[in-house]
Amino acid sequence: MAKTKTTFFCQNCGAQHAKWQGQCNACKEWNTLVEEVIDTKPEKTWKPASSAAPKRISKPQRINDIKIGKEIRIPTSNQEFNRVLGGGIVPGSITLLGGEPGVGKSTLLLQLSLSFSQKVLYVSGEESQQQIKMRAERIQNEESNCYILSETKTQLIFTQIEALEPEILIIDSIQTLHTDYVESSPGSVSQIRECTAELIKYAKETNVPIILIGHINKEGSIAGPKVLEHMVDTVLQFEGDKNYAYRILRAHKNRFGSTHELGIYEMQAGGLVEVSNPSDLLISKTDTHLSGTAIAATLEGMRPMMIEIQALVSSAVYGTPQRSATGYNLKRLNMVLAVLEKRAGFRLGAKDVFLNITGGISIDDPAIDLAVVAAILSSSEDVSISKDICFAAEVGLAGEIRPVTRVEQRVMEAEKLGFASILISKQSKLPRSDYKINVIRVAKIEDVVDTLF
Ligand SMILES: [Zn+2]
Numbered sequence: 001m002a003k004t005k006t007t008f009f010c011q012n013c014g015a016q017h018a019k020w021q022g023q024c025n026a027c028k029e030w031n032t033l034v035e036e037v038i039d040t041k042p043e044k045t046w047k048p049a050s051s052a053a054p055k056r057i058s059k060p061q062r063i064n065d066i067k068i069g070k071e072i073r074i075p076t077s078n079q080e081f082n083r084v085l086g087g088g089i090v091p092g093s094i095t096l097l098g099g100e101p102g103v104g105k106s107t108l109l110l111q112l113s114l115s116f117s118q119k120v121l122y123v124s125g126e127e128s129q130q131q132i133k134m135r136a137e138r139i140q141n142e143e144s145n146c147y148i149l150s151e152t153k154t155q156l157i158f159t160q161i162e163a164l165e166p167e168i169l170i171i172d173s174i175q176t177l178h179t180d181y182v183e184s185s186p187g188s189v190s191q192i193r194e195c196t197a198e199l200i201k202y203a204k205e206t207n208v209p210i211i212l213i214g215h216i217n218k219e220g221s222i223a224g225p226k227v228l229e230h231m232v233d234t235v236l237q238f239e240g241d242k243n244y245a246y247r248i249l250r251a252h253k254n255r256f257g258s259t260h261e262l263g264i265y266e267m268q269a270g271g272l273v274e275v276s277n278p279s280d281l282l283i284s285k286t287d288t289h290l291s292g293t294a295i296a297a298t299l300e301g302m303r304p305m306m307i308e309i310q311a312l313v314s315s316a317v318y319g320t321p322q323r324s325a326t327g328y329n330l331k332r333l334n335m336v337l338a339v340l341e342k343r344a345g346f347r348l349g350a351k352d353v354f355l356n357i358t359g360g361i362s363i364d365d366p367a368i369d370l371a372v373v374a375a376i377l378s379s380s381e382d383v384s385i386s387k388d389i390c391f392a393a394e395v396g397l398a399g400e401i402r403p404v405t406r407v408e409q410r411v412m413e414a415e416k417l418g419f420a421s422i423l424i425s426k427q428s429k430l431p432r433s434d435y436k437i438n439v440i441r442v443a444k445i446e447d448v449v450d451t452l453f
Helices: 079-085 105-115 129-139 154-164 189-206 227-231 330-344 366-381 407-416 445-452
Strands: 005-010 033-038 094-099 120-124 146-150 168-172 210-215 234-240 246-254 262-268 271-274 293-300 303-315 323-326 351-357 389-392 421-425 438-442
Touching: 005 189, 033 189, 079 234, 079 246, 079 262, 094 105, 094 189, 094 227, 105 120, 105 129, 105 168, 105 210, 105 271, 120 129, 120 154, 129 146, 146 154, 154 189, 168 189, 189 210, 189 227, 293 366, 293 407, 303 366, 303 407, 323 330, 330 351, 330 366, 330 445, 351 366, 366 389, 366 445, 389 407, 407 421, 438 445
Parallel strands: 094 210, 094 234, 120 146, 120 168, 168 210, 293 389, 323 351, 389 421, 421 438
Antiparallel strands: 005 033, 234 246, 246 262, 262 271, 293 303, 303 351
């Protein structure tokens, strides 16, 4: 009889501990260690049949002799997906698609699977073949080379894979898989780790790319181990708010490309539709001739986005002027008004000033200061600002325009969204100078006034 070995895994970060303890050594979380059985049978995991010998044999090569060929990628029909991956799927790569339940991960991957000309195997541990067929019919009715398998045991999945020989493999989701060689329940750290290891072995030996779906927990990380993120080549995150139709696809880690690209989709009845002009969704479509609005290039976490600032400046009817800010710090608004009064000579002391960030969101980013200034001046002077211009800079007490963090990301986002110009601080450093967008550098409030009015 095989002896069973157990070990303690942190359910938060996946760290392994020889014995139970209250706090995880690696991530310092409390009460996250769970005992899991790990079997140590030597003969296991994916084994290629004799006919399907490994297609890629690696041997040492002198670095000078290594030739860099053109990287082969499998392009998808989905431009946003290609962009985020860095041009398409790399053969033999493992991609993890994370996101909250219900955000549309399965819809996105099913849509992709149906569109490939290559033979795709879509393995679902979440839904039956009939359920997936019904969903596929809502998306698309054309002929497709996609096979559906409802199975959760990796050994049985590999048996089917050997028979079918798919060119692309999709797993929905990694948390539902289990392997015979580990006794703990599906979704536990050791199961996820072992199943992923088997899949990686298969991908590296056959050069078949795999996309895994992984559910994320409330804290926003991939449920189960962080280890999973280290094991795969690419980690994609699919985000969205249930109140809005738009979804954002972002790379957290990409061994084959940059992590700065965003893909934006709109969820419609027939599935996800690529959004080529996201500012339509994020910025309200108002009359371009209204004064008092300005657009700021902000960052929400890692994601750059454009927000609209609205200001209303009017003569105070009652003795004490009112100042109110929604979504922006009121103290900061008072500071900005004092700077405008003292350093730029705008008489705002006797005016009511109302400030609002549209969409009901609250922004803590100092980089929206310049847009706030622009919106206030626009309302005060009753001159509208073109919707082609956006702003990303902080305003200092001396009336100077200060640089902000990750300004390049903001410039790139503004460029991607089709803005004509962006105003940034004169001191901001940009790595290159060949942007399609017109980058206007300003040093003080007077420069902003000269540029806009
Ligand atoms: Zn931990």
